[in-house]
Amino acid sequence: MYKSLFAFLFLFIAIQIGSMAQVPGFFMKEEQRKVVIPFYPSNSLIIIPVSINGHTPLNFLVDTGVRSNILFSKKLGDALGLEYTRRLKLVGADGSDDLMASVSPINHFDLGPVEGIFQSLLVLEQEFLELESVIGIPIYGIIGYEFFKFNPIKIDYDNGLMTFYKHDALRWKPLFYRKTHLSIQENKPYIQARVKQKDGSTLYPKLLVDTGANHGLLLNRETTEAITMPPLFIESALGQSLGGMLFGYMGRVESLSFANLKLTEVLTSYPEETPFSYVIKDSGRSGSLGAEVLGRTKLIFDYPRNRLLVQRADNFFAPFQFDMSGMTLRKIPNDDNRIYVSEIRPGSPAQRLGIEAYDEVLMINNVPTFFWELSDINKLLRSEQGKKVEVEVRRYEGDDLTKYEDHKFSFELKRQI
Structure with a gap:
């Protein structure tokens, strides 16, 4: 009887391990506690080479602010031999609803020591080249939620390194890191922060943690009347999105605090309200943290344990500067x-x-x-x-x-x- 029970348990564990390997996600190719993936930190954005289905590696942006993997060119997708099952209409950040994408449901991503299996790709039917214009190097797509969902990921901006941990590693908080709660809502990560505004009032906003955005702090004024404009601000283009250019105002807040860390005189974007704003309101968030803030830290995204671990980087206290040429x-x-x-x-x-x-x-x-x-x-x-x-x-x-x-x-x- 005991032999039969042991055999059943062994078979059950084997089935569980085998089924885990068949779940869509990113996994280490060899069983290890952790592996390191170098990245190119352009303006604190995270750019890595990704091979899709065995083809030549292409530059992808690692972006916690998107739910799906995206390829920016249907022409490139056709050249890679991707197979499509359906089309989707996407909504861009400026409210545009005519951005069409084809869905390629099953693909293999190779990131060196890490692979993504059964990965779905949204392939934009209209070529999107604007990120190369802004960043200065070719970017062909985005890796989103799938990369983070099973495993703790450490991002070291100072050295341009990502550490991909085994899913059950980091049970204890590493030394010198500070912890804050990370809520995952519709496959996107959020934290609570504290913002002291120039008029002396204090906000406690829910913020999207967005590694793919090149701003510092962004506050959406349409989400609450408590967000006030600082006395000194300028009108400016705020950044490029899939749906078009975002416009609004640049100013500063007195301070930003999260994970028991405090930054002062933080550059802050105040975008204009768009037809897309209802999505932001429905999410309950008041804004987002982008690369200009995140790049001043070392981060560990731990989606399975709903926590963000944060440590100061070498440039944490460097002043926030905006373009002074015009x-x-x-x-x-x-x-x-x-x-x-x-x-x-x-x-x-x-x-x-x-x-x-x-x-x-x-x-x-x-x-x-x-x-x-x-x-x-x-x-x-x-x-x-x-x-x-x-x-x-x-x-x-x-x-x-x-x-x-x-x-x-x-x-x-x-x-x-």
Whole structure:
């Protein structure tokens, strides 16, 4: 009888282990306590190479703010031989409802020591190249909730390393990390924070923890009348989403606290209300934390235990700086390292000198732009009040690229918020 019972238990465990391996998710290829995956930390965004179904690796953004894996090009999906079962209409962050995607339900993702099995992909039917324009390197898709759902994931922005832990590892809080509750709602992570505003009032907002957003703190004013604008703010484009560009205002809050850590004078985005705002209201959140804040920490996302573990990074106390030139720069997608001015902020140093939107940037401080990374140019333009910057631009006559004039400008960076 005991032999029969033992055999039954052994068979049951074997079936459980076998069935676990067949569940969609990300798993280590070899049984280990942890493995390390290097990533490229551009503006504190997490970019890793991913091979889909054995093909050449492509740059993907690791994004806790999305529920599904996304591929940005149907043309690329066809070239990868993806099979589709249906089409979906997606809603973008600006309220757009005409973004169509094809669903490819079963794919294999290879991340080196980690693999994603039975992974579904939403493949955008209209090519989305804007992230390359903003980040400066090609990004072909997004990995979302599936990567985090079974395993603790540590993100070390200082060293550009992600540690993927065995699902039952980290039962105890690691030394020097602080813990806060992480609630998973519709496959997205949320925390409670404390925000002291410039008018002296205090908020206790529910915030989406969004590794794929390049802002610091974002507050949605339409969710509560308690969110107030600071006395000093500027109108600005806030970022690029699948549904289009987000617009609104940039300002600062007095302080932001979460996981018993406190940041002061935090740059804060206040987006305009859009037709998409009802989704934000329904989620109960008042805003989000993005890479500008998260990149100042070491994080462990532990979805199975509903906790976020946080430690200060080396740059935790560095001041938050916004662009002091007035130029919003973009890279021309699928081209050599050509940079152009996409927008000019009224009243800024660049606007007063006469730099215009769509000027192509040839040189910065006498260094040709093909030697610059876009992220390094942006760091320069928000580096230090009073710093002198020299820019050479090329201004074309309409669409005729054979007719142009080159101009040189010199200005000092000036803080506006």
